[in-house]
Amino acid sequence: MLFLEVLTIPKDDPVAFTFFTGYMAMMAASVFFFFERSRMDDKWQLSMLISGLITFIAAVHYYYMRDYYLATGENPTALRYIDWTLTVPLMCVEFYLLTRAAGASKGLMWKLIIASVWMLVFGYIGEAFNPEGGSTSHSVIYGFLSTLGYIYVLYTAWAGEVAQLAKDSKNPAIERSVRILAWFVLVGWAIYPIGYMCMPGGWLNIGLGWDSSGVDLFYNIADAINKIGFGLVVYGLAITETEKAKLAPR
Numbered sequence: 001m002l003f004l005e006v007l008t009i010p011k012d013d014p015v016a017f018t019f020f021t022g023y024m025a026m027m028a029a030s031v032f033f034f035f036e037r038s039r040m041d042d043k044w045q046l047s048m049l050i051s052g053l054i055t056f057i058a059a060v061h062y063y064y065m066r067d068y069y070l071a072t073g074e075n076p077t078a079l080r081y082i083d084w085t086l087t088v089p090l091m092c093v094e095f096y097l098l099t100r101a102a103g104a105s106k107g108l109m110w111k112l113i114i115a116s117v118w119m120l121v122f123g124y125i126g127e128a129f130n131p132e133g134g135s136t137s138h139s140v141i142y143g144f145l146s147t148l149g150y151i152y153v154l155y156t157a158w159a160g161e162v163a164q165l166a167k168d169s170k171n172p173a174i175e176r177s178v179r180i181l182a183w184f185v186l187v188g189w190a191i192y193p194i195g196y197m198c199m200p201g202g203w204l205n206i207g208l209g210w211d212s213s214g215v216d217l218f219y220n221i222a223d224a225i226n227k228i229g230f231g232l233v234v235y236g237l238a239i240t241e242t243e244k245a246k247l248a249p250r
């Protein structure tokens with residue numbers, strides 16, 4: 001007789017809940033962005049495609065992370081960072097696409113991509129190679145190196161080239177959208193290092209009995225906010241600009 005193993009969600013496991021809701025939310029958002037893309041003005045179709053790809057890549061990783069977590073109770077660190085190394089650079093590409101009309105260069109795009117990959121490579125070393133039980137020096141050194149990449153993106157979005165280009169665009173809708181995305185980077189992205197610091201060895205691990213899989217609660221909530229939120233900001237801008245293009249005399 002063949003017994004199929006059925007994965008069940010323990011009712012006292014909020015981490016498992018967020019893996020399942022996160023998966024479905026990413027999937028639904030992807031379908032939405034892909035379908036809505038076709039009614040946007042040509043200029044905005046690529047940004048919409050990227051929005052859909054960000055949530056779709058996340059959905060596929062959530063599909064695996066969910067099962068990994070249920071089967072092992074462990075933190076799916078490798079899958080998590082593979083997901084992020086694809087999706088976070090794509091979020092940087094959105095900044096480039098939004099400011100391209102105002103003259104954003106490919107160089108700016110690559111600088112943001114490199115900074116985000118830097119942030120994630122050191123974050124991965126900090127998490128995956130932290131010795132059993134947690135080493136504070138390991139957590140702090142790699143957390144610090146990672147933060148340098150984060151600060152670069154944050155600075156560029158708030159005060160550097162991206163902020164300047166948004167202003168130069170003389171388009172209030174673009175300026176506003178870039179500002180909202182900058183808020184996501186400041187507030188939404190900050191959830192990740194806070195989760196990181198709650199892990200064993202981290203500065204905020206103050207003996208609340210946290211094991212390393214608790215960090216997934218932070219990461220899952222932050223991912224839903226940031227990935228779907230980013231996409232919706234781009235969606236709102238694309239709608240506004242599409243309406244404008246329809247009204248403009250040809």
Ligand SMILES: *C/C=C(C)/C=C/C=C(C)/C=C/C1=C(C)CCCC1(C)C
Nearest residue numbers: 123143146147150189192193196226
């Ligand atoms: C969709 C996924 C996103 C937007 C992931 C963003 C991740 C971060 C901003 C992670 C930042 C980290 C630090 C700034 C220091 C500690 C290590 C990290 C990787 C958690």
